[in-house]
Amino acid sequence: MRRPGGLASIFEEKMTVVGTLRQVVGRTLQSPACGCWMSALPVRFLGTSPRQIPEDASFHCASFSEADQPRVLITGGLGQLGVGLANFLRKRFGKDNVILSDIRKPPDHVFRSGPFIYSDILDYKNLREIVVNNRITWLLHYSALLSAVGEANVSLARAVNITGFHNVLDVAAEHNLRLFVPSTIGAFGPTSPRNPTPDLCVQRPRTIYGVSKVHAELMGEYYYYRYGLDFRCLRYPGIISADSQPGGGTTDYAVQIFHDAVKNGKFECSLKPSTRLPMMYIDDCLRATLEVMEAPAEALSLRTYNVTAMSFSPEELAQELLKHVPEFQITYNVDAVRQAIADSWPMNFDDSNARKDWGWKHDFDLPELVTTMLNSHGSDTRVAQAN
Ligand code: AKB
Secondary structure: OOOOOHHHHHHHHHHHHHHHHHHHHHHHHHOOOOOHHHHHOOHHHOOOOHHHOOOOOOOOOOOOOOOOOOOEEEEOOOOOOHHHHHHHHHHHHOHHHEEEEEOOOOOHHHHHHOOEEEOOOOOHHHHHHHHHHOOOOEEEEOOOOOHHHHHHOHHHHHHHHHHHHHHHHHHHHHOOOEEEEEEEHHHOOOOOOOOOEOOOOOOOOOOHHHHHHHHHHHHHHHHHHHHOOEEEEEEEOEEEOOOOOOOOOOOOHHHHHHHHHHHHOEEEEOOOOOOOEEEEEHHHHHHHHHHHHHOOHHHOOOOEEEOOOEEEOHHHHHHHHHOOOOOOEEEEOOOHHHHHHHHOOOOOEOOHHHHHHHOOOOOOOHHHHHHHHHHOOOOOOHHHHHO
C-alpha cells in the first residue's frame, strides 16, 4: 500500500527499497537455512503478489508448536497418491486432522473415510479460506498433470502445474505452513547424468511437466531462503500402487502390467523392453513423505531430495512376474511420445543424501514389489492358481 505524500516521498520510498534490497540480497546469498531474520523486512515491497503477503507478515520456520498435531491439507487428493496418503497420515495424526481436497466428486468410500472438501488451486481466495477456516499447518500439494498427459495439453498443464503452484506457494508463505511438493525423475532431461542421477546436476527437462517441477523446486527453495518458508520436496520415481491408478504418466506401464497380468495373463507395453527407470512401491513413497516432513530442520542439508527404491526395465519386470504367473505374455507396442520421455529420464537415481541426512531406507525391492502387487489383486485370480 502506498502512503500519501507526492513524488518526493515516492522517490524516498524507492531509495529505501533499493537500499533494503541490497542488504537483503547480500544476506540471502550468505545466509543459510532458517530465514527467521526475514520477519524484520518490509515484505510488502518484496513479494511479487502484494495481495498475498500482508505488511505485517512475519515468516518463521514453523508456526505450530511441535507438540501439537499438524492440521493437514492435501490438494489433488483424488489422484494416484492422495487417498493412500490421507489414510496413512490419519493413522498418525487422527482422522479429523487430515483433509483431502480436489475439484472432483469423491467416491463414497473416500467421502466416508474422513474430511473431504472442494478446493481449486487456481482460485487463490478459495485456497486461503480453506487454510484459514481449518487452521491448516501442513500443506501437501499433489495437484498436477503428469508427463504424458501434460504433453497432450500443455496450456492446462502450465495453468495447473505452474499458476496453481504459485497460489499454493503464496498461501503457504502467508500462513507459515510447512509445504510439501512432490517433484519427480521427470525434472531431469537428456543432458542430465542418467546413471546415476545425483541431487544436484544439470536439469533441462523437455516436457512441460518436468519444466513445471523444476520451477516448483526452485521457487520453493527461493521462498525458503528468501522468506523462511518451510518448503520440503522429494523427487519421486515411478510409483506403483494397487488400489489407485495413475493418470497419464510415462511410468504407468509398471502399474497397468499387474492389472492386465491378473485379469488377462498378458500385457501390451508402451515402452521398449530395455527402458530402465527408477521405481518405488507406494508404501515406501508414503513413508518417505512423512519422514521428510517430520525430519528436524537441522537434519536437512537440501530442500529437494531424490528418493528411490529400485530400478528396472519392462523385460526385467516381466521376468519377475513370470515366476508367479507362468503363462504371462508381454508384447511391445512402443508409444513414441512416452519412449522419448523415458529415454531422457534417469535410469538410476542417487538418493544417498536422503539416506544420509534423514535416514531414508526403502523396504520394497523388485521381488517384494511383485509379490505384494499380485497378492493385493485378490485370491480368486490366475496368481492364486499359479501359486
Ligand atoms: C510420470 O510418469 O509422469 C510420473 C512421474 C515419474 O513423475 N509417474
